Amino acid sequence: MGASGAQRTPLRQAVQIGLIFGVVGVYLSLVGMVETFHGRAVIAGVISLGQALLLLTGLGAGFVVARRIPKDRPWHSVAYGALAGSLAGLVLFTLPLLGNFVHLRSMFVNASPTLFELLTFGRGLVRGGLLLLVVGAFLGMSSVLILRIPRRILRPVGVGVTTIFLVSLFQEQLEIMLAGPEAIEEIRRFLFDVRGLTIPGASFLLVVTAVGNALWTKYRESIRQRANQLPAAGQKSLRALLLVAGILLVLILPIVTGSFFAQVLVFVGLYTLMGFGLNVDLGFAGLFDLGFVAFFAIGAYTAALLTSQGPLGIAHISFWGAIPIVVLMSLLAGVMLGVPVLGIRGDYLAIATLGFGEIIRLLVLSDFLRPWLGGSQGILEIPKPMIFGFELATPQQIFYVTVIFCVVVAYIAWRLRDSRIGRAWIAIREDEDVAAAMGINLINAKLLAFGIGASFAGVAGAIFASMVGSVFPHSFNLFISINVLALLIVGGLGSLPGVVVGSLALIGLPELLREFSEFRLLVYGAALVAMMLLRPEGLWPEPVRRRELREFEPGVQPVAEEALAGTKGQVEVERL
Amino acid sequence: MIAIQRIWWQRLSFVNLFLWAFRIAVIVVVIWGTAGTLMAGKYQREHWIFFTVFGLAQGGIYALIALGYTMVYGILRMINFAHGEVFMSGAYTAYFAAAALYNSGYLNRHPLISFLILLSIAMSVSMGVAVLLERIAYRPLRYAPRLVPLITAIGASFFLQYTFRGLYGSGFKAYPEFDVLKGDWIIFGVPVLRTQVLVLVASVLMMVGLYTFVMRTKIGTAMRAVSEDMDAAALMGVNVDRVIAITFAVGGAMAGAAGVLYAMVFKQVHFFMGFVPGIKAFTSAVLGGIGNIPGAMLGGMFLGLIESIGPALILDGLGIVAPYQLKDVIAFTMLVMVLIFRPSGILGERLAVKKA
Numbered sequence: 001m002g003a004s005g006a007q008r009t010p011l012r013q014a015v016q017i018g019l020i021f022g023v024v025g026v027y028l029s030l031v032g033m034v035e036t037f038h039g040r041a042v043i044a045g046v047i048s049l050g051q052a053l054l055l056l057t058g059l060g061a062g063f064v065v066a067r068r069i070p071k072d073r074p075w076h077s078v079a080y081g082a083l084a085g086s087l088a089g090l091v092l093f094t095l096p097l098l099g100n101f102v103h104l105r106s107m108f109v110n111a112s113p114t115l116f117e118l119l120t121f122g123r124g125l126v127r128g129g130l131l132l133l134v135v136g137a138f139l140g141m142s143s144v145l146i147l148r149i150p151r152r153i154l155r156p157v158g159v160g161v162t163t164i165f166l167v168s169l170f171q172e173q174l175e176i177m178l179a180g181p182e183a184i185e186e187i188r189r190f191l192f193d194v195r196g197l198t199i200p201g202a203s204f205l206l207v208v209t210a211v212g213n214a215l216w217t218k219y220r221e222s223i224r225q226r227a228n229q230l231p232a233a234g235q236k237s238l239r240a241l242l243l244v245a246g247i248l249l250v251l252i253l254p255i256v257t258g259s260f261f262a263q264v265l266v267f268v269g270l271y272t273l274m275g276f277g278l279n280v281d282l283g284f285a286g287l288f289d290l291g292f293v294a295f296f297a298i299g300a301y302t303a304a305l306l307t308s309q310g311p312l313g314i315a316h317i318s319f320w321g322a323i324p325i326v327v328l329m330s331l332l333a334g335v336m337l338g339v340p341v342l343g344i345r346g347d348y349l350a351i352a353t354l355g356f357g358e359i360i361r362l363l364v365l366s367d368f369l370r371p372w373l374g375g376s377q378g379i380l381e382i383p384k385p386m387i388f389g390f391e392l393a394t395p396q397q398i399f400y401v402t403v404i405f406c407v408v409v410a411y412i413a414w415r416l417r418d419s420r421i422g423r424a425w426i427a428i429r430e431d432e433d434v435a436a437a438m439g440i441n442l443i444n445a446k447l448l449a450f451g452i453g454a455s456f457a458g459v460a461g462a463i464f465a466s467m468v469g470s471v472f473p474h475s476f477n478l479f480i481s482i483n484v485l486a487l488l489i490v491g492g493l494g495s496l497p498g499v500v501v502g503s504l505a506l507i508g509l510p511e512l513l514r515e516f517s518e519f520r521l522l523v524y525g526a527a528l529v530a531m532m533l534l535r536p537e538g539l540w541p542e543p544v545r546r547r548e549l550r551e552f553e554p555g556v557q558p559v560a561e562e563a564l565a566g567t568k569g570q571v572e573v574e575r576l
Numbered sequence: 577m578i579a580i581q582r583i584w585w586q587r588l589s590f591v592n593l594f595l596w597a598f599r600i601a602v603i604v605v606v607i608w609g610t611a612g613t614l615m616a617g618k619y620q621r622e623h624w625i626f627f628t629v630f631g632l633a634q635g636g637i638y639a640l641i642a643l644g645y646t647m648v649y650g651i652l653r654m655i656n657f658a659h660g661e662v663f664m665s666g667a668y669t670a671y672f673a674a675a676a677l678y679n680s681g682y683l684n685r686h687p688l689i690s691f692l693i694l695l696s697i698a699m700s701v702s703m704g705v706a707v708l709l710e711r712i713a714y715r716p717l718r719y720a721p722r723l724v725p726l727i728t729a730i731g732a733s734f735f736l737q738y739t740f741r742g743l744y745g746s747g748f749k750a751y752p753e754f755d756v757l758k759g760d761w762i763i764f765g766v767p768v769l770r771t772q773v774l775v776l777v778a779s780v781l782m783m784v785g786l787y788t789f790v791m792r793t794k795i796g797t798a799m800r801a802v803s804e805d806m807d808a809a810a811l812m813g814v815n816v817d818r819v820i821a822i823t824f825a826v827g828g829a830m831a832g833a834a835g836v837l838y839a840m841v842f843k844q845v846h847f848f849m850g851f852v853p854g855i856k857a858f859t860s861a862v863l864g865g866i867g868n869i870p871g872a873m874l875g876g877m878f879l880g881l882i883e884s885i886g887p888a889l890i891l892d893g894l895g896i897v898a899p900y901q902l903k904d905v906i907a908f909t910m911l912v913m914v915l916i917f918r919p920s921g922i923l924g925e926r927l928a929v930k931k932a
Contacts, residue, residue, distance in 0.1 A: 031742030107672045109745040288723075339594050340916050347655050347726060351862065352915040354855075355908040362905045367898040443591060482730055489727050522738035528731025529713050536724045 010069045010080055017068065018084035018140075021061035022091020028053055029095060029119065032110035033519055038118055040515075041196025042168045048196075050118065052165070054092075058136050061088045062143025078144050085140020089132040096120050097129070155217065160210035167205060168197050173512055176258050250403065254396045262395035264511040266467060269402030270460045271507045274484045275491070275499035276406075276413045277456030282485070283494035283542075284422060285449035286429030290350040291357025292484050294337070295330045295454035297364065297476035299461025301373065302329045303382070304471045310381035312374050319385035319466050323459065330458025331451040338450030342443060345432070357481055365473040378472035382465050398467045405463065409456050414496055416452070425449055483507065490531055492538025501540045595916070602913065605894070612893025619888055625766045627884045633772035633841065635880020636779030640834035641857030642864070642872040643786060644706070644827030650803040650867035651823055652718070657729035658709060660854020661736035662828050664847065666702030667835025668740055670694045671749050671845045678752035687756045691836075699832035705736065706828025707821055715817070741847040748846045751839045775837045782833055783873050786826065790869060799823055803867070852904075856883075859911040865921030874922055883907055 008016075028034050038050030047055075062081040069077045096116035098104060104111035120128025146154070167174065171192060178188040191201035227238065254262035274296060281287045306315045306322040315322075341352050364373050373379070385392045385401055392401060416422045424445045427435040436442050465471050483506065491502025510520045613619070641663050648656045674694055677683040683690045713732045717725045757774060760767040790796035801809040802819045810816045838853065839845050856879060864875025886906040891899035914921060 027739075031739060033742070108743055110742065339591060340598060340912070342591055344915055344919065346722060348915055348919060350726070351655070351858070352912050355859075355912040355915075358855075359905050359908045359912070362902065362908070366901045366905075368896045368902065486727065486730065489723065493723070519738070519742070521734045522742065525731045525734030525736075525738065529728050529735060532720075532724050532728040532731065533713075533716055536720060 010076070011083075013068055014065055014080035014084045015087060017061055017064050018087025019091060021057055021064075021084065022088040024060075025054060025057045025088060025092040026095055028057065029092070029115055030108050030110055031519075031522070034118065035110060035112065035115045036516065036518065038114075039195075040168070040171075041193070042165060043199060043202045044193035044196035046199065049168070054119075055139060057092075058085050058088060058139030059143040059146075061085050061136075062140035063147065065140065066144045066147045074148075078141055081144035082137040082141040085143070086133045086137035088140070089134075089136025092119060092136075093129045093132050096125060100125055152214075152217075156210040156213040157206075159213040160206040163209040164197065164202050164205055167191075170512060171196070172515065173257070173261065176260065177256060251400075254399045259395045261512075262399045264508055266395055266399050266402050266463075267511060268503050268508045269399065269406050270464055271484060271487060271503040272406050272500055273402075273409055273460035273463075274457045274480075275487050275503055276409050276496070277453040277460075278484050278488055279453075279494065279496070279499055280413060280416065280425075280456070281449055281453040283488060284417060284429065285425035285446060287446060287449055288346065288350040289353045289450075289453070290478075290481050290485065291337075291353035291355065291360075292453075292457060293476050293478065293480040294353075294357040294360045295334060295457035296461040296464070296480060297360060297473075298333045298454075299326050299330045299458030300465040300471045300476070301364065301379070301461075302326045302458070303462035303465045304379040305373075307466065308379050308382050310379065312372070312379045313381070319383065319462070323462060326458050326462045327455045330461070331455040333458075334451040334454025335447050337454075338447045342446055354478065354481070357478065361473055361476050361478075364476070373473075376473060378470055380470045382469050382471070384469070385466055395467075398463070402463055405459055409459065410496060413456075417496075421445060421448060486528055490528070490538055492541040495538065495540055495542040498538055498540040498542070502538070505539065599917065602909075606890055609890035609893035612895070613889055614893070616893065618892065622766060623888070624885070625768075627888060628881065629768050629772050629776070631881035631884030632877060633775040633779075633880070634884060635860075635877035636776050636783075637834045637838050637841070637876075638853065638857045638860045638879055639873045639876025640779050640782055640830045640837070641853055642860040642876045643783070643830045643869065644824075645858050645861040646864070646866055646869060646872040647799070647803075647823050647827050649861070650869075651799070651806070651820060652714070652725075654714070654722070654725045655729065655858065656709075656714075656827075657726065657854075658713075658733040658736055659706075659827070659831060660850035660852075660857070661733050661740075662702050662706045662709070662850070663831040663835045663838075663853060663857075664845075664850030665705045665736065665740060665835075666698035666828075666832030667839045667849065668744055668749075668845045668847065669701040670698035670832075670836055671751060671839065672744075673697050674752050674839075675749075683752060684755045687754050691754070694836050695833055698836045699829040702832030702835065703825045703828040706824040706831070709736075710821055710824040715820075737847055737850070744847065746847065748844045751843050751845060753843065754840075757840070771840055775841055778837060779834070782830060786830060787869060787873075789826070795819070795822055856907055859907055862911060863914050863921055865923040868921070868923050871921055871923035878922070879907060879910065882910060 034050040034053055036050070037053055038048045040049045041047070042049055042052050061084040065081045065084045066077060069080055095104075095111070096119050099111055099116050119132065121131050122128070123131060175188060175192060178184050178191075191197060191205070197205070227235070230238065254265055274292065277295070278289060278292050281289045281292075303319070303322045303326050305313060306317055306325060307313065307319055309316065337353070337356050341349055344352055363369055365376055367375055369375070370377075383391075385398075392398060417426075424435065424440045427438065427440055428442065428445055432442065435445075464475075468475075487502035487506045488499065489502075490506055491498030491500070506524070510517075510524060513520065641659065644659045644662065645656060648654060648659070674683065674690075677690050677693070709732055713728050714725060717728060757770045760769050761773060762768075763773070790799060798809070798814045798819045799822065801812065801814055802816055802823075806816055809819075834853075838849070857876065860875035860879045861872045862875070863879055864871030864873065866872075883903050883906060887899035887903045890906075891902055896902065
């Protein structure tokens with residue numbers, strides 16, 4: 001809408017916004033989200049997730065109106081908000097109206113009578129439709145009005161409402177965590193109904209988080225000042241204390257939360273390992289590898305062949321004995337696949353490596369290599385890791401193995417970044433020709449990056465193989481490469497904590513929300529697009545770069561945030 | 577100075593040696609396999625003709641999709657990863673029209689009109705999806721670093737796939753068959769599947785139409801100008817935003833047409849059907865020289881042929897079991913080899929090293 005938006009009259013803008021949000025509502029309904037989410041209550045007996053989704057659409061229309069339309073005449077924008085909201089309701093109403101005359105379901109599988117009933121509040125076409133218009137207008141109007149409330153009050157309430165949503169979304173996981181002694185059971189029963197929160201539970205959460213947030217906003221500064229005024233030794237011990245607390249939290253987490261959560265964390269850990277690997281390639285050296293799953297597969301298959309007790313096993317050695325060989329093999333594979341593509345840059349490199357990844361998957365899958373790699377039947381009977389004759393079989397135990405490898409790999413990656421070769425990689429990333437002119441051996445540096453990155457992914461593959469107990473070619477598809485790439489970008493390219501943050505956000509969250517798995521990749525795709533449009537630098541950008549860019553920024557304001565993205569953009573234009 | 581140069585030369589030679597060994601190995605494998613197959617005499621003349629026609633029909637579809645990749649790359653220097661989904665959206669939506677026409681019996685009473693109706697529905701849906709995609713996801717990122725639009729395209733690709741899964745359901749849908757196109761026609765004494773003839777003719781007509789559009793019309797000229805130099809074109813009074821939107825629209829329409837043809841050959845549609853043809857079409861675009869319209873057509877045909885003839889001609893002779901499982905390996909190997917040895921493709925300029 002950008003530049004031309006300024007010339008449009010507020011009326012036209014409000015109409016446009018209303019129509020757009022109406023279409024969004026229709027989309028959410030037809031794609032099946034509204035009905036599926038309707039099965040889950042936010043607060044039992046009061047509001048379901050599906051209804052909340054539609055409410056948010058109406059509120060969103062008003063919100064955009066309040067943002068877009070000039071505020072010089074305050075009551076006009078309230079009217080425009082109501083207009084936009086009711087228009088959105090009108091567009092949404094066309095769905096049950098159309099469904100009444102045409103058999104929509106032969107095309108759109110989700111256009112069910114249940115959905116129509118939900119949209120018309122179960123009150124028939126005429127009364128329900130009118131109600132939809134009124135509710136839409138009310139939502140649009142109230143959204144404009146809500147934004148008038150001073151921030152001091154709005155923010156804690158907003159945090160409270162968000163918490164209620166999150167708690168109800170993760171209800172299943174939280175209930176597992178709260179199962180146990182009678183006292184804790186009591187809390188669980190106070191908070192949760194069979195599906196959704198109880199009314200007292202929800203109000204309790206709202207009050208607690210709102211008050212907590214208000215207090216935190218009020219005293220944040222003084223706490224921070226107090227911490228800064230501590231003597232150097234005190235500050236150091238405070239930091240150490242926080243670190244120990246963090247480590248303890250990570251170690252205790254899977255025990256408290258049960259094996260499902262531990263399993264999810266193992267996946268997060270494996271993706272973190274691969275993320276560290278791709279970070280060496282792409283984040284440090286700027287080598288865009290979209291076939292990264294190949295090294296994961298090579299690691300997994302090497303470990304499987306070496307350790308399997310089945311007919312395809314060749315060495316029958318232990319998991320720990322296989323690890324060095326896995327590292328070596330995947331390192332070699334990285335170098336071997338790196339040599340032919342040395343001269344290719346940018347997205348062409350991405351496509352070439354994507355080709356390699358697919359070739360390896362198809363070869364493993366084929367009947368041609370079946371006598372050695374098992375074809376689509378895979379390799380079975382891979383033993384679990386053992387320590388002193390004790391088998392590490394449960395997800396919690398595998399989680400600790402993964403954490404140990406993650407810590408080691410993170411340490412290696414961190415030391416590499418600040419080493420001579422790390423600086424060489426960064427130089428290559430910024431400008432290959434200049435780096436070569438400065439005396440950096442491009443071939444060695446690039447091959448080393450490919451090899452080291454591949455070896456990290458190989459370790460992840462080995463853990464994966466022994467955790468699952470079998471390997472199949474179907475586990476190694478392009479989606480894994482894309483996931484690893486996406487988590488790097490979402491976390492912040494080149495940043496090591498960013499890798500962890502990215503894999504928690506992109507792997508952990510969707511795994512926890514298995515219940516809505518139908519919409520997992522839909523939301524995933526939308527989130528990737530939104531992320532690139534709104535915050536392309538990632539959730540946890542590289543500290544060096546952030547510092548570099550912040551030097552020129554007067555304050556930390558939303559505007560500065562945008563300028564940051566812009567400046568970073570310029571830096572990165574040079575890069576690829 | 578001389579010493580440094582020699583070190584460079586020495587180190588380069590190790591990589592060059594490897595690449596030469598790779599080249600020679602590939603050539604030896606190809607000759608060995610071909611000789612083995614031809615000497616075994618397992619396939620007759622009819623087989624080869626069947627493979628050729630099948631490959632050309634398949635290649636025509638790849639070429640139509642590849643046009644979208646190549647035109648967008650030519651202008652924005654960006655790989656539109658979601659183009660496979662644009663292709664799927666048209667084919668999938670047209671399915672419902674096809675089913676309705678079939679059930680009413682109109683499809684077999686007026687096959688030509690029905691075919692045109694299906695084409696126009698698929699083309700307009702794909703066009704709409706492509707234009708929306710450009711407007712919402714790509715336009716705000718036109719000057720962003722190159723990684724950003726690529727990630728956006730990947731995200732958009734997931735989003736579109738699962739949107740259509742949500743809208744139309746997750747099962748395979750069987751495309752109705754035209755009675756006229758069942759069986760085969762005898763051409764030069766050889767039986768050829770009727771569907772494939774139709775696909776081949778239709779895709780060639782489409783490509784000729786597109787080529788004329790790009791070379792002869794005013795908008796086509798504007799497209800070529802923008803692809804040559806966006807800023808200069810803007811200074812010359814070309815509305816760049818509009819031209820880019822039209823490029824996406826035309827590319828989308830071609831993909832939609834390809835979608836209907838693909839559905840007629842394989843007789844089913846699915847929300848995930850765009851992925852593999854998308855990658856193949858991109859390979860064709862690269863093969864022909866990305867950014868180059870005749871190149872994309874040539875590349876598509878070439879890839880289709882290689883894929884259908886290759887497994888029998890090369891792999892069978894090597895004694896590989898079930899060579900058709902490896903036809904995608906041949907396609908991807910072609911892709912990688914073109915990128916390594918001739919990044920400019922068959923007809924294109926040298927892009928992979930310079931501009932990328």
